[in-house]
Amino acid sequence: MLVNLEVYVMAEIPSNVVLAEKFAKIFDGFSIGSNDLTQLTLWIDSDSAIISDLFNDQNEAGKEMIASMISKAKDGGVNIGLCGQGPSDFPEFAKFLVEQGIDSISFNPDALLKRMENISQAESHLLVKT
Numbered sequence: 001m002l003v004n005l006e007v008y009v010m011a012e013i014p015s016n017v018v019l020a021e022k023f024a025k026i027f028d029g030f031s032i033g034s035n036d037l038t039q040l041t042l043w044i045d046s047d048s049a050i051i052s053d054l055f056n057d058q059n060e061a062g063k064e065m066i067a068s069m070i071s072k073a074k075d076g077g078v079n080i081g082l083c084g085q086g087p088s089d090f091p092e093f094a095k096f097l098v099e100q101g102i103d104s105i106s107f108n109p110d111a112l113l114k115r116m117e118n119i120s121q122a123e124s125h126l127l128v129k130t
Contacts, residue, residue: 008079012036017069024076031106032069034084038062057086057093070100079103087119095122 009016009023012033016023020030034057039045041062044055056062066082073080081104087094088107097105098119105119 008081011069013040014065017065017072020069020072021076024073024078027078029079029081029103030069030073032066032080032082032084034062034066034082034086037065037069041065057084057090063096066097067100070097070102074101081106083107091117091121094119095125098122098125 006028008029009027011030083106
């Protein structure tokens with residue numbers, strides 16, 4: 001029996017983004033853990049009552065890391081997805097991901113309808129541009 005197992009690596013730490021070209025030669029794809037990647041990029045604990053208000057999925061540095069990871073995956077010819085709450089909560093973040101060329105977005109079941117709406121809106125903006 002032939003099994004077509006694909007192996008993906010999580011991109012939750014900045015070093016995985018930096019070395020993505022090398023990992024793209026080894027793995028079948030990537031999954032960006034946007035919350036962890038943003039926390040580690042900003043060095044902010046989003047669970048801390050003291051500094052959690054500084055955490056923001058829309059932070060420019062976090063978005064640059066995500067955009068870089070998507071670009072490197074595309075250049076390496078591998079799939080790239082994202083797991084995180086941001087695309088459900090922020091339509092502009094879903095739009096950003098679609099514009100960058102993300103292949104897939106996973107989510108919690110309770111966010112299904114809202115995320116589908118956000119992604120549909122983001123994709124419709126792309127259709128208008130072409």
